[in-house]
Amino acid sequence: MRKRKRCLLLAAVCLLCIGGCAGKDVQEPEGGFIIGVVTKSRNSEYWMSVNAGMEKAAKEMNVKTVILSPDTETDKKIQKKMIRDLLKMKVDALAVSPIDSNDNQDYYLQAQELEIPVYSYDTPIADVEVPYIGIDNEKVGYELAKVLAEEMGHKGNIAIIAGSREQTSHEKRIAGFEKYMEQEPDMHIEVEKSGYSNLRVSEQEMAEIQSNYPDLDGIMTTSAVTALGLAEATKGSGIAIASVDDQEDAIRAVEEGRITVLGAQSGYDIGYETVKYIVNDKKGVKQDREKILVTQILTRENVEDYQNLKK
Incomplete structure (x- = not known):
């Protein structure tokens, strides 16, 4: 069976960079570290x-x-x-x-x-x-919570919509967020959902969440891709959104007020x-x-x- 090259992620001079899917052979690079x-x-x-x-x-x-x-x-x-x-x-x-x-x-x-x-x-x-x-993921979660609380006037109900809890980055962001919220007596975490790593939350999914928790005032999510989906799904609702990642579409969303606070992880x-x-x-x-x-x-x-x- 002839070898098939993996699809290239990015090409660069003096750099071998191979990406792709399981089941294909990897070409072995020559020489160097x-x-x-x-x-x-x-x-x-x-x-x-x-x-x-x-x-x-x-x-x-x-x-x-x-x-x-x-x-x-x-x-x-x-x-x-x-x-x-x-x-x-x-x-x-x-x-x-x-x-x-x-x-x-x-x-x-x-x-x-x-x-x-x-x-x-x-x-x-x-x-x-x-x-x-x-980054220090727990510290970032704590700081996001602090700013989100200020933006929400230190009162209101929050949903946490996170990436996979199998990944310590998401787990620690949530832990830091929750740690800060312990000192906010008028702010309450109403619901936690996980498994949204690199997935946009659809309008239908968000509608179901809002139907079950109609009094949400804020959302903390651990991935900017998810946050962008949430921003679209909650447009015009006044729900404040906190998230992480430094990518241009998320930064534009901060500029436009669609994401309230963003931990810029480069x-x-x-x-x-x-x-x-x-x-x-x-x-x-x-x-x-x-x-x-x-x-x-x-x-x-x-x-x-x-x-x-x-x-």
Whole structure:
């Protein structure tokens, strides 16, 4: 059976970046220090930004990356197969953003046997100890809650519509949010729903939620893609929305008042800093086990300044 190439995620000079679906062969790169990367999906602006940051760092630091991506953040088995494919290639390092933070021991032990160091980025791995590059998700959840409470006048009812609770990034954002809300006696979390990683909430789904909880004043969601769907579904309702991720369509929604507060987690910076961290590790540079990146909390009042700084 002839080999079939995986579909390219992004192309760059001096960079091998392969993405695609399970069941296809991976072409083995030639020479140089090679970082195998597995993302959680490839169908959002956020993950394209992560890949772009990795490309930039790899080019600057004269290394190669092989990037594999499941179609969606629910493709846990496919992600595991991609990890095994990279280990078969005997890459020099492995960076994973896990779909399930608590199911990583099998490939971690295999990587140890092959003397391939493992790193987590964007989302921490919970069941084994590896370096982590990303934001402080619990702190971001706490800060989002604080600003949302101010915007809502410290009173009202809230729904939490989150991504997969199997991912510590979503779990910790919720934990931080709930921790702050303990000090708000006139604010109440009416309902929690999960499983919306990289999925837009449809108008029908939101209508059902509003039918069951007609007195909602605010929504906290852990993914900007989900927040954009919520903003569309709740248009004109006056419901305040808090979310996370730094992507242009979400930032525009903040500018237009469709998203009330946004934790700007830069996918580009996470991608860039992940490659930089791994290269420094290879060189023997002393580093903390966690590389925590800054997150800006954006509202309509400061989003223009943030955009100007990015230019």
